[in-house]
Amino acid sequence: MGCIGASVFAPFILRQAQDERSKSRQPLPMPFVVSLSNHERLVPLMRGLLLILMLCSGSAHAADVLHLYNWNNYISEETIARFEAQCACRVVQDYYSDNEEMLAKLAAGATGYDLIVPTGNAMESLIRQNALRPLDKGLLPNLKNIDQAYLNTAFDPGNSYSVPYAYTLTLIGYNREKMRELDLPVDSWAVIFEPRHLEKLKGRVTVLDSQRELLAAALKYLGYSANDTDEAHWKQARDLIIRAKPYWAAFNASSYIKELTVGNIWLVHGYSNDIFQADLDAQKAGRKFRIVASIPKEGAVLALDSMVLHKSGPRPDLAHRFIDFMLDGRNSAELTNLIGSGNPNRDALQYIKPEVAHNPAVFPGRKQQARLEMLRDLDRHQRRVLSRIWTEIKLR
Amino acid sequence: MPGCSCVTEPARKLVTAARLTKWVVSGPPFLFLLLFFVIPGIIMVLASFRYPGEFGGLAPLTAADPATLQGVTLETYRFFFSDPIYGQVFVKSIFMALATTLICLTMAYPLALLIARSPKKSRDLMVLLVILPFASNFLIRVYAWMIVLGPQSALSRLVNGLLHGLGMEPVHLLFSPFAVLVAMVYVHLPFMVLPLYTNLEKHDPSLLDAAQDLGASAWQRFWRVTFPLSLPGIFSGSALVFIPVLGMFAVPDILGGTGDMLIGNLIKEQFLGTRDWPFGSTLSIMLTIAVLLIAWLAARLAGRRGSYG
Numbered sequence: 001m002g003c004i005g006a007s008v009f010a011p012f013i014l015r016q017a018q019d020e021r022s023k024s025r026q027p028l029p030m031p032f033v034v035s036l037s038n039h040e041r042l043v044p045l046m047r048g049l050l051l052i053l054m055l056c057s058g059s060a061h062a063a064d065v066l067h068l069y070n071w072n073n074y075i076s077e078e079t080i081a082r083f084e085a086q087c088a089c090r091v092v093q094d095y096y097s098d099n100e101e102m103l104a105k106l107a108a109g110a111t112g113y114d115l116i117v118p119t120g121n122a123m124e125s126l127i128r129q130n131a132l133r134p135l136d137k138g139l140l141p142n143l144k145n146i147d148q149a150y151l152n153t154a155f156d157p158g159n160s161y162s163v164p165y166a167y168t169l170t171l172i173g174y175n176r177e178k179m180r181e182l183d184l185p186v187d188s189w190a191v192i193f194e195p196r197h198l199e200k201l202k203g204r205v206t207v208l209d210s211q212r213e214l215l216a217a218a219l220k221y222l223g224y225s226a227n228d229t230d231e232a233h234w235k236q237a238r239d240l241i242i243r244a245k246p247y248w249a250a251f252n253a254s255s256y257i258k259e260l261t262v263g264n265i266w267l268v269h270g271y272s273n274d275i276f277q278a279d280l281d282a283q284k285a286g287r288k289f290r291i292v293a294s295i296p297k298e299g300a301v302l303a304l305d306s307m308v309l310h311k312s313g314p315r316p317d318l319a320h321r322f323i324d325f326m327l328d329g330r331n332s333a334e335l336t337n338l339i340g341s342g343n344p345n346r347d348a349l350q351y352i353k354p355e356v357a358h359n360p361a362v363f364p365g366r367k368q369q370a371r372l373e374m375l376r377d378l379d380r381h382q383r384r385v386l387s388r389i390w391t392e393i394k395l396r
Numbered sequence: 397m398p399g400c401s402c403v404t405e406p407a408r409k410l411v412t413a414a415r416l417t418k419w420v421v422s423g424p425p426f427l428f429l430l431l432f433f434v435i436p437g438i439i440m441v442l443a444s445f446r447y448p449g450e451f452g453g454l455a456p457l458t459a460a461d462p463a464t465l466q467g468v469t470l471e472t473y474r475f476f477f478s479d480p481i482y483g484q485v486f487v488k489s490i491f492m493a494l495a496t497t498l499i500c501l502t503m504a505y506p507l508a509l510l511i512a513r514s515p516k517k518s519r520d521l522m523v524l525l526v527i528l529p530f531a532s533n534f535l536i537r538v539y540a541w542m543i544v545l546g547p548q549s550a551l552s553r554l555v556n557g558l559l560h561g562l563g564m565e566p567v568h569l570l571f572s573p574f575a576v577l578v579a580m581v582y583v584h585l586p587f588m589v590l591p592l593y594t595n596l597e598k599h600d601p602s603l604l605d606a607a608q609d610l611g612a613s614a615w616q617r618f619w620r621v622t623f624p625l626s627l628p629g630i631f632s633g634s635a636l637v638f639i640p641v642l643g644m645f646a647v648p649d650i651l652g653g654t655g656d657m658l659i660g661n662l663i664k665e666q667f668l669g670t671r672d673w674p675f676g677s678t679l680s681i682m683l684t685i686a687v688l689l690i691a692w693l694a695a696r697l698a699g700r701r702g703s704y705g
Binding site for chain 1: 447448449450451452453455475479481482484485488542546547548568570571649650652653654655656657661662665666668669670671672675
């Protein structure tokens with residue numbers, strides 16, 4: 001039984017280990033420092049502690065540290081280095097690979113993060129848990145650079161807590177040469193869901209191993225909102241998925257990048273920056289095909305990641321400086337050039353490589369933009385109903 | 397006889413020392429099991445009777461606003477039993493675990509026998525070779541199967557070439573129940589070989605000589621002497637394979653196709669995707685009960701066999 005327990009809880013155990021690691025890198029918690037300074041006789045002790053801290057880190061600016069809790073590979077090294085030079089401080093990053101992981105770690109009591117970069121729905125739950133610090137917009141003159149379309153979202157009306165960082169689209173990615181050869185449409189979810197197209201692609205298609213994303217794609221194809229919660233519509237979506245499933249190779253959320261690059265998989269339901277990555281890798285490997293992304297005409301899901309201040313962060317001043325720094329088009333553009341993420345910053349466009357800037361999956365046109373939707377969080381009852389549907393889909 | 401008067405002082409000291417040693421030696425592992433197995437187990441049982449929280453975790457037992465107050469409930473159990481689909485996932489996983497165990501057993505038995513009957517020197521080397529795969533990470537070994545079974549691989553080409561020659565449709569080896577089964581067997585084979593080997597190694601060769609002298613054929617010697625004696629090894633090996641396979645989620649996640657969900661995946665999904673800890677706990681408890689039931693059945697079968705064998 002121990003083995004089962006261990007395998008089921010391994011992710012949590014790993015996370016716990018990461019917690020320990022990150023804690024050791026964090027400065028003294030605020031309340032501790034404050035309470036010490038209240039007592040005159042403890043001041044020498046505090047000085048001594050500070051001195052030890054400074055000696056240990058071997059830097060004169062040991063106290064000026066910004067703790068950034070960010071997605072894996074979600075900022076360019078050059079950007080970090082430039083900010084460190086500008087603010088004469090150090091940026092310490094911790095990473096997560098999905099929102100659930102980040103939420104779970106914070107729920108487990110991780111503290112000391114100045115800045116976090118959650119996706120819309122995860123940010124909403126942080127706001128409702130009262131875990132975030134309101135922004136001081138007077139410190140963010142570059143906020144004017146952000147495209148209005150990405151401000152004032154339902155997750156944070158009026159942007160009291162959040163500033164858009166970058167976004168990802170969930171769309172269709174495909175092997176351009178193969179799709180041409182098979183003469184298949186690439187502008188519609190039909191190619192993912194309709195057996196008449198899939199017949200030519202049997203075993204060469206993967207879809208995301210994500211309940212919400214796959215359901216959203218199916219709902220969009222059926223003409224509903226991605227946030228539709230009508231159970232009858234969900235059942236229609238389930239039937240659509242079950243009908244298409246025999247033609248798909250797998251539900252896959254990570255190795256599809258490699259499979260696209262190698263040429264084993266020709267069509268995916270995936271994330272825009274993963275597809276961008278697959279194309280870069282394919283070109284690097286000298287493949288004779290390109291991997292291209294397209295936004296289906298029925299619409300797609302947009303996941304907007306925003307910078308927010310966590311209440312436990314000791315340096316909101318540095319965090320504000322960092323946000324304003326990232327709002328500078330040049331810095332924001334570096335990320336897009338690196339990973340092909342969508343950029344909500346109008347000022348960034350001039351610094352973006354032309355081949356990326358002309359990629360409609362990275363910069364959707366106005367018309368396509370109107371068909372993009374951000375996913376709202378489901379309540380616990382809806383989550384359980386969806387999980388039941390998902391089990392049925394996977395079991396059939 | 398009055399006990400204490402005849403025990404000498406040094407002897408009493410020895411007894412106390414032995415008792416102390418027993419506690420010092422068994423204390424830490426006992427504490428470890430208590431902290432990391434019994435207590436989490438109890439937490440899991442308690443969690444299964446709660447409501448899921450709005451943001452994951454558990455709904456609060458006490459709340460300022462009575463409307464959000466959620467007490468204790470049997471709802472998750474009702475949900476589990478009212479729907480045959482979860483039972484189906486269990487049945488499917490148990491079949492997968494049984495198949496893996498049987499294949500491991502048939503592959504491991506001859507190997508373990510071979511090792512046990514080899515000369516001492518090569519025996520140690522062979523045991524080392526059996527353990528060697530553990531030197532590389534489990535996930536890397538599973539990922540390696542993606543390459544071995546992928547459509548571009550030599551194996552896939554060979555199989556599909558043969559099928560083509562027979563005029564049959566090509567098959568996809570990767571992302572299939574076959575891939576899951578192969579990797580499950582691959583990963584768990586050493587867990588079957590080692591207990592079998594430790595058992596077989598201890599068999600007294602003179603028993604086989606005696607059987608031969610009494611006129612038993614080679615097959616009879618195996619079936620009437622070696623096999624019954626090796627039953628404890630078979631049972632511990634089977635338990636070491638069956639139970640982990642039942643809870644495995646990584647292999648179906650990586651190598652499975654669109655229909656290869658097992659209980660492990662379902663439980664993982666409850667904690668990470670659905671954020672439904674109570675239902676995840678309920679599923680884990682049901683899994684524990686299923687394993688205990690199967691172990692009890694196996695033990696009864698073994699007992700019956702042992703009584704006439």
